[in-house]
Amino acid sequence: MKIVLCSVPGEPVHFDLTNKVRGLGNLPVLPKFGITALAQWMWKNGYKRDELDFYDMDMLLPSDDEIRAYFQSSKPDIVGLSAVTSGTYGRVKKYARIIRSACPDTMMVLGGNLAASANIVLKKTDVDICVAGDGEIAWVKLLDYTKKHGRTIDPGVLGDIKGLAFLNAAGEFSFTGFGEKLPASDMSLVPDYDLLKKGLQDQPELLKNYFRPARESHWFNHDPRAHESGRKPNIAMLMVNKGCVARCTFCQRPTKGFRAGNVPELEEHVLYLKNNHDVGFISVSDENFGSDKKQAFEFAAIMKKHDMLWAATGVRCDTVTPESIKFYADNNCVALKFGIESGSQDILDLMEKKFKREQVINAVKWCRDRKIFSPLAILFGMPGETEETAKETGKLMAEIALATHSHPAEGKDLMYAIPFPGTPLYEYGQQVGVIGSTVDDEEDYLENVFTAPSYKLSYVNLNGAPVSELLFWDLLAQLEAMRYYLKETGRRNNGAQTSAYAAHEVESIIFKPTPVFGNESIRDIIIRKIKTRKWKTSFYPFASLFIQRKIIPSPLAARVPRILLYPIIKLLLLLEYYVILLYKRREAFSYYRFISPKQKVKRIGEDYRRSILSKKPVPSKKVISLRSIVMENRKPPASLSEANRIELLTGL
Incomplete structure (x- = not known):
């Protein structure tokens, strides 16, 4: 039996990538733990090493012609695509089409977090089956199935394998529940570097990308x-x-x-x-x-x-x-x-x-x-976020700085929440009408939400806040952190509102790269994505950079009354927003595509504080969990297919 496992790059399909991109970042490329775990379970269950080939497209970054030539040559019986993130959808669709043209009779299986969108993947791409949850046991059972049935979909047999999503003969969506876990005695978290090297095909020198000099x-x-x-x-x-x-x-x-x-x-x-x-x-x-x-x-x-x-x-x-x-x-x-x-x-x-x-x-x-x-990892933009909660985050940043004798600008990564399929946040987005529930709507979301070089540019407004407010949250937190920090250091220094850092030193701290998500700094990610694609025109977020470099670090700015300073900053951000929209129209990039939805969203807690200028907090209903809100609003499924879709999107 000929078996091929493939990794899929996480970058959007329109990014023009080169091999050099895998050598960037504070930390190495993450080994393909999922693929090596599948291979190890195969070998434990009687499959031979020479039956499996690994084609590491994430590291090789092959051209379409190279992908086509590889599969025309290998002609596998079954292909497994490892799609670690939902942002891989565009590449999965493209690669699956190429593989299908080269291998019409090959069973094509997809695993990874993109499987949360199996209903879309199965109806809009050439993938035959998706595996959701733990995949080792389901994968080996699929290999056994393919030996007997080839590419034929037999719901009666496949229905007994936990973890599978597929379409039946009538095109209805079927889901057998999330995959079974391996017994603890069989679970291995150790990657096989011989297999990783094999995945590099004729470019073994790329193995160095799994390592990185610590001094850098x-x-x-x-x-x-x-x-x-x-x-x-x-x-x-x-x-x-x-x-x-x-x-x-x-x-x-x-x-x-x-x-x-x-x-x-x-x-x-x-x-x-x-x-x-x-x-x-x-x-x-x-x-x-x-x-x-x-x-x-x-x-x-x-x-x-x-x-x-x-x-x-x-x-x-x-x-x-x-x-x-x-x-x-x-x-x-x-x-x-x-x-x-x-x-x-x-x-x-x-x-x-x-x-x-x-x-x-x-x-x-x-x-x-x-x-x-x-370092601090901060996430803005959840439903319920307001200027008041952003101020509370700024205060926390300052309190940590004061407690640790550091500066609030040190060691922080500020992100905006993105709804990923398989999370309550995503289902909430569908319930309030910002993310569509039809196959076409969900595909449009997958193809466009991950295409900008930062999470703020990709922000999906499920909050209901006006654009002028939500663009301000991350900067507001930093401004409030500086205000609180300088106030407290001044109080502790007998009224002299001073900082241990000069403004230019704070600016250097703000723009010092800090690690994020165990891989790269936000600044590194933006620079890498800019360098590895072809831009027709230059663009810089002029207002944000000015505020970050000149206003936030300034002790003088921290003394300016909020009622004067903050409206000016919000106006600058709004101007930058409209310039970006014009730029997006020229370049066809999906910047801020979901930030101002046509569907008006009711904010969680209608008594939220409408302005940071208020001196007294406005009472609001205590919200326990977004999951409880989603469960309360969830409607009974109209069909078995819909029930399967909801079960999968509910997640683990």
Whole structure:
């Protein structure tokens, strides 16, 4: 049997990419953990290594002709497309069409987070079957099925395999439930670098992109030990656990629950990386490192034992204590990143973060007290966000800075929430009418929402706020952080409203790249995307850059009354917005496409504070969770096909 597994690049289909793009960023390319897990389960179940080929399109970035030639030559019986994010839709549609033209009889299967949109993928592309949730068991059962049935879709047989989505003979959408998990004894989180190298075909030199010099990474180069002459130079990515204990309402979940990795297996792999790839640094790419405290301590001890410096880019603030932070620091930890998201407890509750804002301050303080780098990850734009909640976030940023003797401009990444299929946020978008529910509407969303070079430019306005307000949220938080910080430092300095930093120093801090999502800084992402595509004209967000560089860092601006300063800033942002819209029309880019929907959205809590100029908070109805709102508004499905679609979009 001829089997091919393929990775799909995450960038939008119209981006003109080159191989150089995979060599950029603070951290290496993430190994294809999903593909190597599928391969390992295949081999455990009797399939031979020579039956499988890996075509790493994400790393090779082949042309259409190269893809066509590869599949015309290989003629596989079954192809598996790994679509890790919803933003891969355009490429999946294009690649599936090329593969189908080269291999008309090949069974084509898609897995990854894009499978949350299986109803669209199956009806609008050449993909035959989607796998949702854990995919190892379903994949091997599909291989067995394809041996007997080829590309034929037999609902009677496929219906017994958990994790599958397909269309029956009448074109109705069928879903068999999310995929089965592997038994704990069979789960492996260790990637197979021999398979990764095989995926590079005739370009094995690209394997270097799975590693990165630590001295060039802001995650590690702040620590003096990173510059020791005898230390191995490279960073490698590693998964220590799978899944998360939380269910944040904006987050796509590829698996249900949380499972800890096997520590002896991880230790063996760390030694392999150290001895074979000059690795002296490990970046843990978990969603939820540290929830299993015993296992986390065992892993940290391994890092110390083998003299590896390490960082974890996905940690919950409620899983750490002063004692655990001390233990991590004593065992070579140099960075921990917490998903803080907001300074408003109402927004945190709406997200189902399940922690208190005070826990955020404590966690970051404990880290910085131990000289562990801990950048802030902030997310604006959830339903319920207002200028008041943005102010609360700014205050939190300042409180953390004051508690850690730092500056509020240091170590932060400010993002805007994007509704991903399979999340309550996405379903809420459909319920309020901003995201359509027809196949054509959902495809239009998938093809356009991820095409801009930043989340703010791609923002989908499910909030109901006017454009002038929502463009201001991230900058408002920074302005308020500076105001509160300068006020408190002044109070502590007997009334002299001063900062330990000059304005030009604050500006340099603001534009210093900081890590985000365990991969690249926001600034790096924007620069990379600009450099790797062909722009017909130059464009710069002139107002935002001016505000970031000149107004936010200025102690003088912090003294200007809000009633004078903030309307001017909002006017500048609105002017920039209209210029971008004109630019978008000229270049046909999807900037701000979903920011001003035709459908008017009722804001959560109609008693929200309408202006930051109000001195007294307006009482509003306490919102527990966006999930509860979605469940209350969910209508009974009109058909089995619709019930299947809703079950899949509800997510894990």
